[in-house]
Amino acid sequence: MKATFNEKKLGFGFMRLPLLDAKDPKSVDMTMLCDMVDAYLAAGFNYFDTAYMYHGFKSEIFLRKSLVERHPRDTFTVASKLPTMQLKEAEDMPRIFNEQLEKCGVSYFDYYLLHNLNVENCKIASKLDAYQFIQAKKAEGTAKYIGFSYHDQAPLLDEILTSYPFFDFVQLQINYLDWDNESVQSRKCYEVAVKHGVPVVVMEPVKGGILANVPEVVSEHFKTASPDKSIASWAIRYAASPENVKMVLSGMSDLDQLKDNMSFMNDFKPLNKTETALVEQAVSIMNETIAVPCTACQYCVDDCPQQIPIPNYFALYNSRKMGPQEGFSILNLYYANMAKNNGKASDCIACGKCEKSCPQHIEIIKHLKEVAATFE
Structure with a gap:
């Protein structure tokens, strides 16, 4: 059974929380975070995404304190992730999973993911049979829906979904700058998910803040078209517009960011043709300001003795x-x-x-x- 999600597509990512000290990821401003959680829930949103390693291994604890201890369990959903990159032996999986339940203060996860499957971590997952482990968690009811977050290229994603068709959803990096980027392959990965009928949760819609702080010429481009819309709104709406995208995560660092995101995601409207064209023009402008004017023609690759891509x-x-x-x-x-x-x-x-x-x-x-x- 494929995963179902709240009709409101904005997810609250617990990766870039408000800090009292910008250099200390553990110095989360709990007063502001609680205000953000309350406002988010009050507006009808309910998807919270955390992970074992976020915020110096404290993100799940911050989630418990700001959310689980303060709100009824049936008013929110929680997603967390098994850190494949940190697994050394099979016994690590149940140990970490139980620790995560305790840190989050929950008896089950609504969504549980294998964290960061890529060419290297797939080997770890196969060796330790993390695929069987996560299936077992679903069978026992401690993980309602199971998926994985993915940071690699489309062919490997196709292999995973072909070999392990039981996944309920997949989390992909999708944003307008990476959509046709041949290294990240957002479009191609999305198309693989569609091919397999697997719902998509989007991460990095503003590319770690890059698409909220675009070059001035791009900012003017968007503001001329629509003065009242924030720069970040173009990126998040772009990521949320594909039909198979069911949730878009945003790591919001203050209350203003949250309020802005909720303002256009509360009654979400996909980008229309005119707006999509404006974004595509912005991509062209940004690509003109890039450090290396490579067109990816691949002529340089064929004769490289070191096989450098x-x-x-x-x-x-x-x-x-x-x-x-x-x-x-x-x-x-x-x-x-x-x-x-x-x-x-x-x-x-x-x-x-x-x-x-x-x-x-x-x-x-x-x-x-x-x-x-x-x-x-």
Whole structure:
């Protein structure tokens, strides 16, 4: 049975909570968080998403204190995740799962996910039979719906959903900048989910804040079209518009962000053709301001002796440079995934074959060094 969700598509992500000290992820402003939780529930929203590792392993505790201890259990749903990247042996799974129930203060999860399946973590999940474990949790009633969050490319997603057709939903990174990005492959991953009839929960709709703090020229583009709409609203509505998207998570860091999101998601309207065209134009503008003007023609790849996926790395690098340069970026994870089965940027031997074949005359060798310095 595929997962069902609240008709209101805005999910409350417990990954970027309000902080008293921006450098300390454990310093959550509980007063503001409680106000945000109360306002969110009062408006008819109910989907809360947390994970074992968020906020220095304290996010689930913050959820218990702000939500579970203060509101009736039947007024909200909770999603949490089994951290595949931290599993060493099979015994870790029941230990962590029971710890999560206790930290959240619940007797069951409405939605439970294998966290961050990718080329490497799939090996861990297979070795320890995490697939059987999560099925068992559904069978015993401690996880009503089971799914997985995914940070990799479309072919592997197709393999997973073909091999394990019992999943009730999948959580994907979807936003307008990544929709046609050949490294992240948001569109292709979404299409795989549709092919398998699996509902989609969206993460990173504003790409870690990048699409809420766009370049000035893009901001003016949106404000000229609709002065009253926030910049973030374009990104979240874009991510929520595909028919198979059932929930869009937003990591909201203050009450104003929450109120803004609720203002356009309370009575959600998908983007119309005119609005979609405006977003596509914004993507073109942003791509013109990118650090490396790579068109992904792939000419540089064929003769690379180190088998470096140069256009893919440049796509990740361009996205990374558009956002905040401090702190963790999910793009580092995409780079690490890709580097496991391909040459790293630092493997470049400066043979020059790529630059000779590049129709854009890009200084590829120089930029690969920048990629390596950013991601390695």
